Amino acid sequence: MQRAFWLTGLASLALTACSGSVEPVAVNDDSPEVATSDNAAAEMTAENTADANPAGTLEWALAGDWRGTNGERDGARHPAETLAFFGIEPTDTVIEIWPGGGWYAEILAPWLNANGGTYVAAHFAADSQSSYRQRSRAAFDTRFSGSDLFGDVVIRSWGPDNPGLGEPASADAVLTFRNVHNWMRGGFTERAFDDFYDVLRPGGVLGVVEHRLPDTREQDPLAESGYVQEAYVIAIAREAGFELVDSSEINANPADPADHPNGVWTLPPSQSGWDAEGFDSSPYAAIGESDRMTLLFRKPETDAVPADDAED
Secondary structure (H helix, E strand, O other), X not given: OOOOEOOOOOOOEOHHHHOOOOOOOOOXXXXXXXXXXXXXXXXXXXXXXXXXXXXXXXXXXXXXXXXXOHHHHHXXXXXXXHHHHHOOOOXXXXXXXXXXXXXXXXXHHHHHHOOOOEEEEEEOOOOOOOHHHHHHHHHHHHXXXXXXXXXXXXXXXXXXXXXXXXXXXXXXXXXXXXXXXXXXXXXXXXXXXXXXXXXXXXXXXXXXXXXXXXOOOOOOOXXXXXXXXXXXXHHHHHHHOOEXXXXXXXXXXXXXXXXXXXXXXXXXXXXXXXXXXXOOOHXXXXXXXXXXXXXXEEOOOOOOOXXXXXXX
């Protein structure tokens, strides 16, 4: 059963309302399910990228031809700034949670591989009961396995029926991009953050990007709109043992009122509902992608000593 939190200026969120075994319908909601280019082509074009950006740098990974059209969204997702804010080093062991079609994996995997780091994808189970999740996992496996460019990508199954992310204290960083609302809908948000805490080494970091609900609005415990209050994420991370290091407006969009007929998916890139008869998509296209919080947490170097165990 999930714990309840009092959010700043709002009534408490009864997380027990989220509990249950139903998995979220939405996933990392803008990553393509099928890769945009094959591994052979990616490896051949890696040499071209090195002409303008030294091979192995983050700039080289961002400019990689293997990203296909995904780079067109860099202006909305700010990957260079976001990874810098999270303090990711290219020698780190980095776990990305539910990477979808691999939008960030196409940046992280080659960058880490070129510098002795390790990219770990905590993806859906290959034998998931969801046909969508099966296809998503299979496409990811095909895209990121057996490639000299991406290196030895580690792919693990993680979700409500697959707890744990690896050996305790084995990762330098855990990153998640717009997934918290899915875990709220599925009723395992608390366990997710506990898993993140367990797999991180002392001093390791957790980076969270999520669609942001204004703190003046009531939080739906199931986050059906896809929007989540920043205070909620901070509260549940702290409950798991994390320290909040900093927040950033890197991925903010002040034009987004977070109030759309089909939730966050009304906005680009999902654009759900735009094909409905009589639907005027122009106001939503003008808004652009959602307003997003960007939060950096750290696992303490040493666990706090319970008061009853402290020396006099």
